[in-house]
Amino acid sequence: MTPKIQKAAAVFAILLLGAILTPAPAAAGPATLTYANFPPAPTFPCVQMERWKTEVEKRTDGQVKINTFPGGTLLGAKDMMDGVIAGQADIGCLCMAYQPGRFIVTNATSLPLGIPDARTGSLVLWDLYDKYKPAAFAKVKVLTMFTTAPANIMSRTPVRTLADIRGLDLRASGGAAQILKAWGANQVGMPMSATPEALQKGVVQGVFSSLEVMKDLKFAEICKNVTRTDTVIYPFAVVMNMDRWNALPEAVKKVMTDLGREQAEWTGAYMDDHVREAVEWSKATHGVEFIDISPEEKGKWDARLDPITEAWIADHAGEYPAEAIVRDIRALTGAHAH
Ligand code: 3IO
Numbered sequence: 540m541t542p543k544i545q546k547a548a549a550v551f552a553i554l555l556l557g558a559i560l561t562p563a564p565a566a567a568g569p570a571t572l573t574y575a576n577f578p579p580a581p582t583f584p585c586v587q588m589e590r591w592k593t594e595v596e597k598r599t600d601g602q603v604k605i606n607t608f609p610g611g612t613l614l615g616a617k618d619m620m621d622g623v624i625a626g627q628a629d630i631g632c633l634c635m636a637y638q639p640g641r642f643i644v645t646n647a648t649s650l651p652l653g654i655p656d657a658r659t660g661s662l663v664l665w666d667l668y669d670k671y672k673p674a675a676f677a678k679v680k681v682l683t684m685f686t687t688a689p690a691n692i693m694s695r696t697p698v699r700t701l702a703d704i705r706g707l708d709l710r711a712s713g714g715a716a717q718i719l720k721a722w723g724a725n726q727v728g729m730p731m732s733a734t735p736e737a738l739q740k741g742v743v744q745g746v747f748s749s750l751e752v753m754k755d756l757k758f759a760e761i762c763k764n765v766t767r768t769d770t771v772i773y774p775f776a777v778v779m780n781m782d783r784w785n786a787l788p789e790a791v792k793k794v795m796t797d798l799g800r801e802q803a804e805w806t807g808a809y810m811d812d813h814v815r816e817a818v819e820w821s822k823a824t825h826g827v828e829f830i831d832i833s834p835e836e837k838g839k840w841d842a843r844l845d846p847i848t849e850a851w852i853a854d855h856a857g858e859y860p861a862e863a864i865v866r867d868i869r870a871l872t873g874a875h876a877h
Pocket residue numbers: 578582583584634636687712729730731732747748749752773
């Protein structure tokens with residue numbers, strides 16, 4: 540053997556030994572991720588969380604394991620974004636309405652622009668995020684977004700007219716809160732996770748949100764009246780810590796990225812179905828009365844909302860393409876509604 544070949548053989552032997560002694564990557568086990576959520580497990584943000592977990596674990600062939608924490612056990616409603624940025628949870632689900640000044644672009648979906656249902660709302664929100672990639676999300680990976688179905692008034696006493704709602708203590712947040720104020724209610728802001736106790740204790744006399752909570756949070760036991768306004772949605776985001784995201788294998792990243800839009804649509808469709816079910820359940824189980832506002836009265840309610848969108852454009856035109864954002868939400872709503 541020439542010295543050159545001897546050297547090559549030695550290098551080969553060392554490489555072979557190294558290959559034998561180095562454990563295969565699989566031996567390190569799956570990446571384990573924590574996923575924080577603020578409301579109780581039976582509510583829709585947690586139902587979509589479990590669905591996402593199941594799909595990701597299935598589609599990544601066991602390369603990742605997701606540990607879910609519903610009910611604010613890892614992060615609370617208003618700590619979600621900063622908690623994920625800081626790494627207190629790897630993934631978190633947040634309602635953007637709880638920090639209205641932080642998520643200007645995506646919260647524009649909760650202007651009174653006529654989004655008819657949660658499936659449409661979720662796709663509109665996802666496309667809007669995708670188009671504008673707002674700086675508010677620069678520090679996280681956005682895994683999905685979705686919205687509730689349009690909000691309605693759930694209350695102890697019946698609300699049929701603007702006179703009935705004037706001064707009534709009703710709970711809402713974000714864009715929905717602006718609408719309650721325009722109708723003359725005494726709007727009280729708090730996350731959904733704090734609302735059951737506030738209703739129970741009489742701190743508020745009702746809630747302005749999507750109707751599936753009549754069943755999921757048992758509001759039908761207290762709120763015997765629902766006034767159909769179908770006015771505005773609440774937007775949500777699911778975000779991941781950037782360092783944890785960057786550390787994931789490419790194949791896992793691809794699974795999660797590909798799931799973003801599908802999860803938005805799944806969650807919206809689940810919400811719409813579940814609202815229908817909760818309405819029937821509330822009537823049958825708790826004798827809840829559903830009030831349709833008369834067309835003449837509805838004209839007055841709608842007229843109160845007319846200035847809201849123009850005022851929002853005027854307020855934000857300096858910093859954002861506010862007019863284009865509103866135009867896009869309207870166009871996307873038309874494109875996705877069916
Ligand atoms: C919501 C939030 C948590 C659990 C169930 C829910 N249904 C509708 C919402 C929207 C929302 O965040 C709110 O505060 O009304």
